[in-house]
Amino acid sequence: MQILDSSFAALSDPTRRAILARLALGEATVLELAKPFQMTQPAISRHLKVLETAGLIEQRVDGTRRPRRLAKPALDNIDQYLNTLRRALEANYDRLDNILAEINAPKGDPK
């Protein structure tokens, strides 16, 4: 599967790479993923959350089950990328605003 090759070579965490490889074989629940990875469900859930946030996997509702599966190849992940970039830059520039204000303020000026 193309989705598993170099796209994910950059994935920093080996567990998440392994989870994606497992999901490429078919959907799985948290419980089903926890066993082979010998991890607790909360630990697996945290990894799944990261993958979900990244738009790489998605949940399906099946009664009370919530199996995870690979997300359909993003038709266009540009918007997602740009939104993430926008929020990150806004946070950084807000921080920079504060630093510039400190630099502008006369030294020793009481607040």
Place this chain on the structure above:
Amino acid sequence: MNKMSLKTEGDRFVVVTRRFAASPEAVYRAHTDPEVIKKWMLGPPGWTMPVCINDPRPGGKIRFEWSDGNGHGFYLTGENLEMEPYKRLVHVERMHLPDPTPDNHVETLFEPDGAGTLMIMRMTLPNEEVRKSMLATGMESGMAVSYDRLESLVA
């Protein structure tokens, strides 16, 4: 107050504009002085930049290393290409995730805007593969995923 605009230019570039209530000189320095850079070019809460190298001259090396304090992190390297003090910066950078992403060519302009500065940054829009990789790490362009998402991750 949302002062920032972020737009694509064709399918190859992203253009960001942002106003700052400080002189072009101050904003330029904030982008070139490592002591200032490491105070604001951070990730989500808790992330720091323990290594911040920026040799502010053409050909000078750039190296930023981010850490989440729990053994996770990544780094960016680059080179300054053109530096016109207080007006314009051109540099190239790449993320190491750990494999290097294709070079991102960034031009940043600092224009006087009343008593402040209008900053215009034009950078390369990474291709789909690189976008996926960056999104998958939860960090991209040396920046953070959104705070609310992060908080839900650590909750």
